[in-house]
Each structure stands twice: as C-alpha cells, then as structure tokens.
Amino acid sequence: MDLLAGLEPPPPAREEIGPGAVLLRGWALPRVEDLLVTLAQVTAAAPFRRMMTPGGFEMSVAMTNCGPAGWVTDRSGYRYASQDPLTGLPWPPLPEIVRDLARVAAAEAGYAGFDPDACLINQYEPGARLTLHQDRDERDKGHPIVSLSLGLPATFQFGGLKRTDPVRRVALAHGDVVVWGGPSRLFHHGVLPLKDGVHPLLGARRINLTLRRAF
Template structure:
C-alpha cells in the first residue's frame, strides 16, 4: 500500500524514519559541477545497461567511480576494483563528490563517512528502479547517500519488509537523501520516470563497499 506524496512544497530537512533524512535542495549549488564530472566519468567508463543474474537487461544505465564500482551479470551482483568492460581501474571519485557525500552524511548524523564508491545511474523517460535493498556492501554500518540531478522523479521509500507501506517522495534536482542504521535495510525504488523539460535523470549513490 502506498501513501500520497507527502513532500510537495516543504524544503526543510525531513525525517523519513529513524536513521533516514531527506535534504531538499542540499546539492543545488553544486549541480553544474556535478554534471560536468559525470560527463568526464562517462568518457572513461561509459554508461551501460547491465544484465541481472537472471538474464534480464536493466533499464537504468550505470557506471561508477571511486576505488570500487558496482557490477551485475550472470555470476551475480558485487563490487570490482576494475571496470569489466575496459579492464581499467574505475575513474577516480572527484573531490567535490566525496565532500558533498561527507557533508550530507554529517548533516544526517553520520560523522566521518568516507565513501569508496559512487554509483552513477542514468534514467531515461520510462525507466524505473524496482523496490530493492542494498545488500552488496561490506560495511553495512555506513550510510547510503543519494543525490538527484536532472529530471524530477518519484522515489519510493518503504520499510524493512517488501510488503511495508511505501511513501512517494518527489525528488527534484539537487535533493539529497541519506539513510543508515535502523533504516539501512529499508526497501526503496523509483517509479517510471515521466517525460520532462530535459533528457534524463542522474542519480549519484555513495556507499562504503569495503
């Protein structure tokens, strides 16, 4: 069961649940810089549609930067130190990425967060992300920091069970979400991206893989 969009107009920090904080507009000042770095990262490690272990093509296009990158294939999900498409190390994480993630995590009560990976997701209109938990990280004590860029999207925020009630949260460019501790295993996803005044949505997801 879903609840209506709870966060249409407010721009103050919003507690979603214990351990989870929504920071509307937190990254607005860095948008242009973040997008420029995404373009550079994609030159080194292009976006690609990965295959699930079950053989399905993911609709979200992905790449990574940092010490590790997230991958998916017939062999399963996980992190690698090298881009399997090129055999080269993943692009370095830009300092502005790391500092933004650190500041957002600190704001949410997670001091000393030092991400070693950033997943960069690209959503075209019609693309969705099914409800899921983030289970592949070696350090589950570290939070997840998620930054929205480009087209707006409706984020689904659930609980520790897939059947739990989901909240629908409209995310705009520059919005940031942070979750950890009690909320670290909450299910979450993205509704199909509607067309808008732009070409796509990007999502930066900072994690501690190792």
C-alpha cells in the first residue's frame, strides 16, 4: 500500500529576499509545458526585438509584450503603449494561464487581489544583461511586481531605493518566481550577464516574464 497516495506535494521553498519581497523556488514548474506553448503563440504574433534606449543604445535583451499595456523604449523615452510599434496592432492578449499564475503567486507572497494588465517578456542569450533600474513607469506603485524565470539560470540583483545601496545576488532557476512590492516596490534590480549553457527545453537562452499593473 502506498502511504503517500493522494497526498499533496510539499509547498515550494519560500525565501524572503527583502522587505515585502519573496522568492518562490520552483513555483511555476507544474505549469511549464503549458506556459511554453502559450509563449510560442504570443511571440509568433509579436516577435522578440532588441529595443533602443533613449540614449541611443540597443538593449542586449530581446523583448516583447502581451496584455493591454506593453512596455517599450526608444529615443523618445520609456513608456507603456497599447500597440506594438512594429505592427501598429494591439499586443497579443494576456493569456489566462499567465494571468492566473501571477495572481496566485502574488497572493502567496502576501499581495492578494493583484490583477496585471502588462506582461513584459524578456529573452536573454549568453552575455545579455539588465542593469540596475527601478520600475517607475506604472501609474500606481501600490501594485506588486511578479517575475517568472524559465530556461537557463541567472543571477538576479536586488538592491534598495538608492542605486548605491547594497545589492543582494539571488540565483534564479527554471520555474522560480519572485514577487516584490510594498516597501520594496521601487527597489533597484537587474540581472548579471547570462552565462553560457544549454537548457533542455529552451536551449541557450533564458526567458523572463514580468507582470505589472501599468494603467
């Protein structure tokens, strides 16, 4: 007789990485296959592209969006836009599986009622990085941020309200979810250059989904 039959799996490891910031290790792993199918559909409609910063530099991370609000950058600045500048069409709808994962992860981290309208999808290849920055383009900073990692491991940097504050380095693996808000909502954060490697599902790349309430 199997004494474990019918028992629920143990909850994912939960780690506090800052005030109001929680890492849920492996939290998204049960839904990864469905997520990858959905992401393929989104990126077929709105392909990855390397955007230009206001200073005229091409970003090393390739990006796209889904949902009513899409984050974009070009020589005129950082902002949210309801249309894909490449096609002039609305961004693909925010898939229910992505919205639901973000809502439940936010609630698990203590932020019940989160309803994202923006999902920025970043694709990292070896060497790509994201410098320390704050997420300040959203109208209401009272909503948390939910960040989901897929593919190659990465080193997430989580600092403080000032760029010069000490920075914590957090190893992120396939299926990990980070949620931050409240006192850490405007903390600086980034990703160190991605190391070489091959992931069995995503090859030589990492995909990150960042969900926010923009409008």
